[in-house]
Amino acid sequence: MTKPTRREFLENSLFAAAAAAMVGGNASRAARADEAAEADKQSTSPSERLRVAVVGVRGRGTEHVGKFTGRKDTEVVAICDVDGYFAYKNGLLAVENATGKRPAIYQDIRKLLEDKSIDVISIATPNHWHALAAIWAIQAGKDVYVEKPVSHNVSEGRRIVDAARNHKKICQTGTQSRSSVGTRELMQFIHSGGIGDVKLARGLCYKSRPSIGPKLDYFRPLVGSRLDYAVPESVNYDLWCGPAPVKPVTRRQFHYDWHWQWDYGNGDLGNQGIHQMDLARWGLQVSDLGQGVLSYGGRVGYEDSGETANTQVSIHDYGDKTLVFEVRGLPTEGYKGAHVGVVFHGSQGYAVMGSYEGGAVFDGDGNLVKKFDQGGDHFANFVKAVRSRDINDLHADIEQGHLSSALCHLANVSYRLGEMVPAGEVQKRLESGTCKDECVETFDRVKQHFVANKINPDSVRLQFGAALTIDGKAETFTGAGSDKANPMLTREYRKGFEVPASKDLV
Numbered sequence: 001m002t003k004p005t006r007r008e009f010l011e012n013s014l015f016a017a018a019a020a021a022m023v024g025g026n027a028s029r030a031a032r033a034d035e036a037a038e039a040d041k042q043s044t045s046p047s048e049r050l051r052v053a054v055v056g057v058r059g060r061g062t063e064h065v066g067k068f069t070g071r072k073d074t075e076v077v078a079i080c081d082v083d084g085y086f087a088y089k090n091g092l093l094a095v096e097n098a099t100g101k102r103p104a105i106y107q108d109i110r111k112l113l114e115d116k117s118i119d120v121i122s123i124a125t126p127n128h129w130h131a132l133a134a135i136w137a138i139q140a141g142k143d144v145y146v147e148k149p150v151s152h153n154v155s156e157g158r159r160i161v162d163a164a165r166n167h168k169k170i171c172q173t174g175t176q177s178r179s180s181v182g183t184r185e186l187m188q189f190i191h192s193g194g195i196g197d198v199k200l201a202r203g204l205c206y207k208s209r210p211s212i213g214p215k216l217d218y219f220r221p222l223v224g225s226r227l228d229y230a231v232p233e234s235v236n237y238d239l240w241c242g243p244a245p246v247k248p249v250t251r252r253q254f255h256y257d258w259h260w261q262w263d264y265g266n267g268d269l270g271n272q273g274i275h276q277m278d279l280a281r282w283g284l285q286v287s288d289l290g291q292g293v294l295s296y297g298g299r300v301g302y303e304d305s306g307e308t309a310n311t312q313v314s315i316h317d318y319g320d321k322t323l324v325f326e327v328r329g330l331p332t333e334g335y336k337g338a339h340v341g342v343v344f345h346g347s348q349g350y351a352v353m354g355s356y357e358g359g360a361v362f363d364g365d366g367n368l369v370k371k372f373d374q375g376g377d378h379f380a381n382f383v384k385a386v387r388s389r390d391i392n393d394l395h396a397d398i399e400q401g402h403l404s405s406a407l408c409h410l411a412n413v414s415y416r417l418g419e420m421v422p423a424g425e426v427q428k429r430l431e432s433g434t435c436k437d438e439c440v441e442t443f444d445r446v447k448q449h450f451v452a453n454k455i456n457p458d459s460v461r462l463q464f465g466a467a468l469t470i471d472g473k474a475e476t477f478t479g480a481g482s483d484k485a486n487p488m489l490t491r492e493y494r495k496g497f498e499v500p501a502s503k504d505l506v
């Protein structure tokens with residue numbers, strides 16, 4: 001590990017202390033106070049209770065179940081999961097334990113959507129299903145809460161926006177930090193000039209991600225296909241794949257680790273990173289897809305069946321503003337005290353936003369100026385908008401979710417169109433490119449990060465992505481490389497699972 005300077009040490013300690021205070025005391029107390037205040041407004045009248053179905057209940061979906069069963073004005077009446085084991089254990093039993101009532105159970109969302117009595121569909125499936133599930137639900141007349149990233153590729157997100165607008169449905173994105181009072185207040189502070197002009201935001205997703213297990217391809221010539229990883233018996237694999245091609249399973253852990261395979265996931269940029277990408281874009285006050293993107297990185301430190309980068313730097317060009325996003329999946333020290341967060345660099349100081357609730361502001365010398373640390377309830381915000389029928393009540397309307405998800409996808413398109421080059425060549429290209437000084441500085445820190453993990457940067461080869469120009473309003477690539485990049489704004493859909501085109505969503 002490189003030794004931090006005294007200044008970095010102080011900044012790290014200050015932020016760590018601020019973060020500890022938030023987690024330990026104020027934030028949770030404040031969040032509880034918020035939820036209590038919200039609970040007071042909940043109607044207990046059965047006729048006003050919203051009837052909710054949760055789709056996908058293994059990991060995140062259990063939070064959805066907990067939030068909707070925890071309210072007096074919502075009722076979880078149905079669970080849908082293609083894995084019968086989790087539908088029963090995390091769905092049926094959890095709802096029954098919480099409420100004394102058994103929900104209906106489905107494997108196929110299309111059957112669930114035939115139930116006209118359901119008002120809300122809350123989606124926590126893998127990413128490749130988000131857009132199709134959300135659009136089908138909207139077309140069936142439901143309001144939707146859809147997890148982040150809202151899409152698996154750029155055009156899917158826009159299609160959900162079009163569906164929601166055309167059918168006049170409420171659609172909330174699962175970026176819950178948008179409902180944290182501390183985050184909202186800190187954004188307001190930044191936007192009103194609290195740290196001066198902000199031209200640079202650094203998104204950070206520093207989260208250790210170990211190997212997900214070997215590729216069986218190495219052994220297949222010896223033992224044939226017997227070594228394919230098994231699909232759990234309780235899973236309907238045809239439905240699990242849905243819009244994605246049906247292929248042999250190449251990961252040891254069937255659930256969750258799809259995040260690291262392109263057919264279903266979007267790497268950590270589209271997993272944890274989308275939360276911070278969203279905050280970075282919000283803080284910079286940019287509401288299109290920018291003018292250009294460049295992304296480089298690799299799956300460094302181990303060889304496994306994952307395909308996405310575990311080390312990735314993406315640069316989004318917004319003319320006079322820049323958004324630099326760093327993913328680090330190997331163990332690392334933080335940047336200005338944050339591992340998962342966003343640092344906004346202003347002309348009169350900087351702000352460090354934590355992972356979900358608020359953050360802290362520092363002056364140019366690194367002295368703590370102010371903390372923002374109150375939580376909030378994103379599901380309560382969704383319910384409020386469902387009742388008011390006003391999308392302006394939503395803290396994370398689907399269009400915000402689409403734009404931020406799309407930034408992750410654009411960076412991945414650049415990355416995937418890249419070529420493998422030695423780290424020295426990355427350095428040369430960054431130095432001679434149009435990218436500003438911060439891009440070279442970021443790469444210097446990436447090299448130090450490799451050294452800290454006992455990896456010689458001179459021996460590393462990285463995928464240097466295509467530098468792509470974007471028409472940020474039209475949401476397409478233009479110019480050199482666009483012939484290859486534009487087809488990657490969508491995908492080939494499996495028959496029966498096509499995400500409808502915008503023109504068909506009226």
Ligand SMILES: NC(=O)c1ccc[n+]([C@@H]2O[C@H](COP(=O)([O-])OP(=O)(O)OC[C@H]3O[C@@H](n4cnc5c(N)ncnc54)[C@H](O)[C@@H]3O)[C@@H](O)[C@H]2O)c1
Pocket residue numbers: 055056057058059060061080081082083086107109124125126127129147148149174175176239240242255256257270271
């Ligand atoms: N907002 C947050 O903080 C947060 C946190 C974690 C995960 N997430 C998001 O939630 C989603 C789910 O993540 P996870 O960790 O729970 O994944 P997971 O793989 O552990 O669980 C997904 C579940 O969905 C089920 N499923 C798959 N296809 C389905 C379909 N067509 N219909 C019904 N069920 C289906 C699977 O069987 C599984 O039970 C992801 O998109 C992830 O990005 C959000």
